[in-house]
Amino acid sequence: MNILVLIKQVPEIEKVRFDYEKGRLDRSSAGAIINPFDLNALEAAVQIKEKTGGSVTAISMGPMQAVDALRDALARGADKAILLSDERFAGADTLATAYTLASAIRKLGAFDLIICGEKTIDGDTGQVGPEVAELLGIPHVAYVEEIRQICSDKIVVGARMERNKYIIELRLPGLITVTKDLNNPRLPTLRDKLRAMRAEITVWSYKDLNEEDALQYFGLNGSPTRVIRVYTPAAEKRKSQVLSGTAPEVAQKIVQILRESGVLG
Amino acid sequence: MGDFSVNLENLISDLRRIVGDKWVVTQREFMEGYLRDETPDPVRPRAAEGLILVKPSSAEDVAGILKLANANKVPVFPVGGRTGLVGGSVPIKPGIILSLERMNKIEVDRENIMAVAEAGATLGDLIKAADEAGLFFPPHPGDEGAQIGGLIATNAGGSRAVKYGVMRNYIRGLEIVLPTGEILSLGGKLLKNNTGYDLMQLAIGCEGTLCVITKAVIRLFPKSKVMVTLVVPFNTRSDALKTVPEILRSGVMPLAIEYVQIREIEEAAKHLNERWPVQRGFAQLIMILDGASQEEMLLRCEEISEICESNSAMDIMLAETAEEQSRILRIRSNIYTALKPHMIDILDVTVPPSNLEKLMNEVDVIAAKYDVYLPAYGHAGDGNLHVHIMKEGVTDMRMADRIKSEIYKAAVALGGVITGEHGVGSLRIKDLGLVLSEKHIEIMESIKRIFDPNNILNPNKVLP
């Protein structure tokens, strides 16, 4: 089985500080990591490979430093890694990103299954996976939290929507996006990590994608959405009335508020 | 509260005058949380009746309270975050519970790379304050809800002591209040100080029996840029433990070298609804390393890996992301919580690191002799072993005591002590003689009398 995993390098969001006075993000203390949801995608791919044989290829679009995320993917069991990096890819929104990834996937040729994380922690849209599926004309299931069965031409997955969990048989080639509930990503071994640090990573630029006269679909050009303004949400302060007193007094005051609001008695 | 030389009403109103009406609590139901610590239920001393909870806001308040208590010979029990494991803060006599939780200010002095923290600030507060100032408090001496005062009074250790030492190594100055009401300032923002007997070192680790710590000057460090965690599974305990001194000798100094066995660590993971990431081997070492860059880090890891492999490590797993590392730590620190409901006592015997394996083998012999399960894990780099005495198979407290005694004796015979971390508190008093000479105990008693002539401060803790 030939599996592709789409990954993204993201900042360690926990360490991104927000400077409220200056109104900007300080990423200086935040390292770059592989998007945590992508680890579940990669783990799923490696588990399938271990069962059925085949190969796992990690693909990422990003600046050159995103090779680190791909090296991490190699350490965690991917066999091959491809970085799509070109100034002309920069400034892409989800549609242009999906277009670039789909274009690289077409160039790669035959594949059976594409796995993506549910979303990225920085963009938080969850749109790229389904958009890639649409551009490639293959079916997809999002929010997969269980893989029940896989064979050469189909995969049976469980995905929860709003009211129900659905067990869906998906024809291959197809695409799934996976949640953190699907699996526990393994830790890489030190040996694999060191091997990955020295591995070759294929880098493809716009030219390598063999798209003729398609520049308008890539990067900023290919992005129909534009961020026009970024701002700090106005802190909507409330009346902040202090309830003071001993614990029983405070409790009685809260009870009074609950009564007045009609949720009690 | 009959044995006080004071009328209770008067005492309460005097206390109210010192700290304000709101901060004197007399109703039992509002002090429930202050009556116990984290000591396992079967061995935890019970709180006395007739207690008053007082929450001062300054060293002057504390001095006023202690003066009053001393004059009336009322016992005072200082409490912090109540995360202790030897009943050290449990108010076992009628008296005053002194909680410094309102005194929780922290100021970071970036010039001197130190923090000045009031005793009621929590470890979590300190870590956060240091981080916000771009600095770092390297040891991790326990639960983040623990308070600075308690951490110092118990000289808390934790897992990062291998490289960064224990609480004592970080304290440069203290403000303390004596049971007789005087406020003393010891040390300061100083890295060197040889002026007279160092009373500060006596206050550190006094378990609240000599003085009340109200403020501390704490040394901080620059942040390490990169941190990684290694998990190394081994087939046998012996393979894992003989690796430890070799690593320590290699010059690669991990922050922590933790020894766990798969059964307990999986139990802890299950307790948290998680899965332990390395499901191999009988024994595992968890090592945390820090360094200036990823390259440096990986070089060190390689060095460690060679040592591990020469001792038949099955594999070496690497956690690099903050998320993966904190998951590993979280599971490790929850072994205690996972086992707690089934536990009678947790021991923290400590031996010279090279004797740890022998100690563990002794523990196995004791377990076999009594036919009980004695889960053991610990800070391998420090020779500090946590052995749990579990309810299963233990018929009564006398049997638990015998098991405990045998473990203590085994540790002492190997050049160790009965507690390396948790302290004496209420639980270890009767076994002090296993480690300390009569003369030693006598000197301790004399010191206690000098500080606390009326024996009002945390009475019947540490010393009988």
Place this chain on the structure above:
Amino acid sequence: MSDECSFCGVLIFAEQEDGEIHKVTYELLGKGRVLADRLGKNLCAVLLGYGLDDEARELIYYGADKVFLFDHPSLKDFDIVRYKQNIVRLVNEVKPDIFLIGATRIGRSLAPRIAASLKTGLTADCVDLDLDNEGNLVQIRPAFSGNIMAQIKTRTKPQMATVRYKVMKMSIRDPARRGGVVEMKVEPVKNTGMKILEKEKADEVNISEAEIIVAAGRGVKSPEDLRLFKELADLLGGVVGSSRPLVDAGWIGKEHQVGFSGNTVKPRVYMAFGISGSPQHLFGMRYSDIIIAVNKDPTAPMLNFSDYYVIGDLYEILPQLIHEIRKVRCVEK
């Protein structure tokens, strides 16, 4: 048909599962109505499923001028490919300026496929929508865990957005409202590449719908203590909520998580115990009617964002509150 539809300014996706309309739909109708009126155009809804005549009429009561109904057995359950194909066909016919979809799991699966098929822009998880002077849609969405907000415009049509549930105001039902239900011809697609083999009810806590939430934060010392929260929540007929650290620590399930990366909630009363109030948490509960916070730390941001606050130990207040409410309940009986 293209004639009568030429004025479809705003199209919304009416989401249903098991024949029941998801409430985010009424929120989309609420916002969509405002936008359509400002554009001077119609508000339309597209509904796919089977046997949904009544539901289609409901959409009109809730503000739709026109409902495009794709009613067919093959559309009974959510099939991304079938839904997408029918919707794309409709959009190409009626050419709405704006197309809104709920940011539910169904919506977030479906919207990107439609957008990619139409080669148009899509903004995820909007919390507000506005129009600029030219009548272009201004989409407002949070970024970086809710720390900042971004305004986004789309230069292609339709301007598509998914909209976060429990943020916009629901429209008011008016059974006197009139509008047209347009029965659409469904082109049955035989094999879409996906087949639903089973359907299991996911009975989980639905915190988004809760009227009262008793929420726990980092101030809670051990997982066993959550029992107190459950007790209070049960007494009040509410649900236990949680900030992220407890979920990350595995103490409570993700379905209880309130915040940017969890659920957005809008209860009548939100009680926050031991929650400091990170932007990421505030993001999820700031639309609550009344917020009561209990925190030991007088500098906790939560206190500024609450209507009432108590500086104190949750371990003292919470048992006492349970005690007081018990008393009230007993008196009632």
